[in-house]
Amino acid sequence: MIGEPEFDGEWESARPGERAEPERLPGPTGAPRGRWWWLLGGVVLASAVWGGALVVQDRFAASAASAGPRISYRHVEDLCARARLSELVRLTGQPFQERHTTHGSDPALDWASCGTSAGWSEGRTSYGSEVLVELHRRSEPGTEFGLGPGRRLGMPPNAFDVSEVPGLGERALYRRGIGLDRAELIVLDGGAVFTLSTEWFEDTGPDPTAPAPTGGPDETGLQTAMIEDMRSLMERLRA
Structure with missing residues (x-):
């Protein structure tokens, strides 16, 4: 039978716990x-x-x-104050007396337009023009440039005879309406699209004593005048 273990002394009283040393990882530095x-x-x-x-x-x-793209032109609310169209006035001999401007802004597009008219004259061809400036702030307009005949015409592209205009902006197109008394110049440059449209109306009233209509403008002269007026407008709006 296994006996009780023998002790030489009494049980030791409880001692306060000793502070444990931090555990050390093996290695020379410990x-x-x-x-x-x-x-x-x-x-x-x-x-x-x-x-x-x-x-x-x-x-x-x-x-x-x-x-969006860097825009090289300023947005102006009163576009008619910048669009003088002096070459068209010289060509037609009729100053644009009636002017109407509109404008708008949103995060993607700033735009302004100026509609002008020389008024109606009996026995003469009357002229009117519209200028539209669009500043594209979110997307580069070059991907869609020249795909359509313009914002407000609602006509297919084949209703126009289109030709490139060198030396004006990044790209420029001159469009002459087929069977229409209308011409249009659009220019892409510096994140902006400029559109200049010109229309003419001949007086064909019933008065037999009225002078015969003077006819439409000279095609070459009209295109030259629109290009020069567009160039002047772009210079005035350049930032």
């Missing part, structure tokens, strides 16, 4: 584990900073991409 956690925390912090920098960089790039 560095505390807490130092390694600090180093790991530094790595994590550096990774977070780097990741944050990448996020900011991506957001900046996205913001720059959504900013």
Whole structure:
């Protein structure tokens, strides 16, 4: 039978707990584990900073991409004050006395238009012109430039005889209406689209004593006048 274990002395009274030494990792330096956690925390912090920098960089790039094209022209509300059309006045001999301007703005597009008319004269060809300036703030307008006959015509492109105009903006088109008393010049440049339209109306009233209509404008002279007036307008609006 196994007996009770023998003790030479009495049970020792309870002693206060001793402070535990930090556990040391093996190695020649015996560095505390807490130092390694600090180093790991530094790595994590550096990774977070780097990741944050990448996020900011991506957001900046996205913001720059959504900013749209750089626009080289100013938006003006009173476009009639800039669109003098002096060459068309000289060609037709009829000053544009009636003028009406409209404008609008939104995050994607700023636009302004000026409608002009020389008024009606019996026995003469009367002229009217419209200028439209569109500043595209979100998308480059060059991808759709020249695809249609203009915002307000509602006619297919084949209703116009189209020719390129060199030396005016990034790209310019002159369109002469087929069977229409209308010509149109559109210019793409610096994130903006300029449109100058000219129409003419002949008096064919019932009065047999009225002078015969003078007829439409000289085609070459009309195109030259519209190009020069467009060039002058673009210079006045250049930022």
